[in-house]
Amino acid sequence: MDERIDLAAPAVRWLWKKGSLRESTVLQSFAFDEVHKRLYVLQVRRGGGAAGNLCLNKLDYDGNRLGHMYLHGFGHGVSMGVQHAADGTVWIWTEADSRGGYGRGVTRFRFVDGAVRTAEDVEIRKPIPGSTSNQPSVCTVSNRIAVRHRMGGKPRYRVWDLDAFAAHDYSDPIADIPQPGAHPDPAIAFQGWALHGEHVYQLAGTAYDDSTNPPAERGNAYLSCLDLRTGKLVQRQRTGAGHSLDYREPEGLAIRPTPEPRLCLGLASGAAGARKFSIYYKPLT
Template sequence: MSPGRTARTMATPGPGISRRSVLVAGAASLALGGLAGVTLWADEETEESKEGDEAPAAPAIAGAFDIARPTRLWRPTALNDTTGPQSLAFDDTRGDVYVVQLAQGGLTLRGEKGPVDAEDRKRAGDLCVTRFSSAGERLGRMYLRGFGHGVSMGVEPEGDTVWLWMESQAHPRTGYGRAVARVRFRDGAVLDSDDRGVRHHRLAPKGSSRVHPAVDMTTGRLLISYRQGEEHGYSVHRLQDVLAGKEAPLHSIGRAAFLKGETFQGCALHGDYIYQLTGNPYSKSDGRNPRDSGGNTYISAVHARTGEPAGRRHVSVDPSLRYREPEGIAVRVSPEPLLCMGFSVKTSGRRNIALYGFEQRR
């Protein structure tokens, strides 16, 4: 966190949380500051339960993290635009969080003659990136036109500069990226994908679509997610190799696990594992994902070298959220590793992001 910035939490107790667990978690939140929050045990007893009977949930491991131990980091929080979140990433040197969303319709950006509607912006791949403090305070925003859908992203801090790794060169029909680009975050700026200063990296196999990046700064690696036909794959690269023009990956996974028939909502790379987020918003009671089903959000892990499964867990946190679409997954490294994911939540006139974290396994 930058000097002089005051940390404050945005945690509030949710349904099914006992008074005792809220008090304990709240004290921990004040002690840690920044991205701390209320601990939400998956099998938490109600307030009427006897305190002596309470017990944390059994571990539910995906990769290096326990998905049965969720912590609410932000209650539903507004982004810069009214559309829902797509992905997020952390600047662990400053304690900031970057969240990507599709740019809203009705805006007139620099270089445009008039407002563009929401569907045209979606097809064009126009994005808005909001910079937040760790406590959820909006600190700035930037627009990226023609870049993609924003399914995943990476942040690479370098001295006083923050570089964003984004999908780029949006397909003119689908709006999803076909390459990745490294762009400097500049508050208030509007940048076009075809700007001559934007360098596009075609790192996915030829003919791939829906190309998305993520970054692991602890190891200096770049993850590329892509689709080839009906198959979903990954490649892992050294950041410095890519910047030097070397496209050969360290590892390639041609067929990732757990995605058949599921909706891909983002990926992250940390240490030995790739983390995948899948799921849909709640549907009507007779639809594919009604609220009373517990939702179909899953976090899955695969080994970054081999693609072998390393755990798949259902995410049952905060089932009462309205809409509750999983959107974005990333690892916050400092002060300790925390696997984080977002939900898009409907409110009057806009969608917000609710943010949750999962601790390392013990």
């Protein structure tokens, strides 16, 4: 599967200024269950960032919350994934085993409304020994999983067949590449990523700031795309999607696989303690 979403395509608004998440913090990442038309959104719990405490929200496609669960000691929630198993089970993939607020491994679990999960409740996988800041993404079209991680402090991506990975076989990765070029300014915060076929999409940027990132300039958020086969940066594009939002912090990137692939971008807005979220998308053109 070689299709690539053009980052220069105009962004389309999908959800706008939704305040339905359980916590009052920003969204961190999100993923789609297209089979059941559900949207899962991760947040850091209020006051729980250093401990890696997360809240997982389950929403419908209108942005209404249908339930939530808490994940204590898991990580920061930079990315996540949804897997549909052959037996119909829906698995949620996230980072796990937090150290300093970021996961040293990954895990999968079923969504259970109102539940609280800790490291003792899940199986923690460490497919890349010695790595830190592990963050998974699932491509349901190619049936692959990727883990963004750091080795010696440097971020990389490693990709596997999802069935092999689920069976604990990490011996034959499809790709293993460094993370280049998320933003023209390497000091700007990395805010999310998503796997789709032969490509990895990245998001970087910061919230509006009157002195360094003024609203009049429509923000400093950039989208970028890497080719897994070569490890090269193939496109990078500044995006002004949602530029009229107040605060406007880019947060989270995901692929909605049907009716056609859409690269979906999360944006946080609103006052501290009462954050809202919006989602825009770029279609396959």
